[in-house]
Amino acid sequence: MDRDYGGPVAGIGGWWERHVVPRLVENALGSGDVRRERAAVCEGLSGRVLEVGFGSGLNLSHLPAGVTSLDAVEPSDLGWSMSAPRRDAARLPVARVGLDGQHLDVEDASYDAVLCTFSLCTIPDAALAAREMARAVRPGGTVHVLEHGASPDPRVRRWQARLDPVERAVAGGCHLTRDPVALVRAAGLEVGPVTQRYLPGPAVSRPWTYGYRFVARRP
């Protein structure tokens, strides 16, 4: 199913966000260490999976064989069209089922797992989106999260606070200061072990590179 969606979604506003940001994301988050993090966060996914903030489909090639279908929620038409070659090459059905992770048009408990990478930083009301993920996954199902976010280092955190308004303006509403673990826990999910660290890179990149990777379970 590939419905024709129309109308604006908060976060996908002007020309820059519609035509440039998806390409920037693909370049910044499409290679090297980030690819390895994507592979790691996809481990253990199986059955019917919902991906919130699908982007250009950079996780598709990392989905394990046990995943039977992927439903994508993605407001960016450019991101969705950029994903076409990856969707064509995928061995499983991929459908765009919505535009907005804050308001999922899906049944309660209808997925075995949810995947969300680098999108809780961007979705305007990330707490609401996390609650929607918790609603969509079945009891015992898992929510797999890979994000960048607030650093535990006070100095880096101060820079993140200073840079946050610039980041939001140039990177499609992306925040540097969010805590994905707290967001997911507040949604009622049980957060498993968290891998959190700076991805390799120069010290100056640290406001952007503090990463969190974890799997949370719906009780």
Ligand SMILES: C[S@@+](CC[C@H](N)C(=O)[O-])C[C@H]1O[C@@H](n2cnc3c(N)ncnc32)[C@H](O)[C@@H]1O
């Ligand atoms: C930094 S990009 C990451 C894309 C992709 N998840 C990845 O890992 O490459 C953030 C994504 O969140 C999407 N997004 C923005 N607002 C959203 C919303 N309200 N609901 C769902 N996704 C949203 C953007 O369109 C974009 O694809």
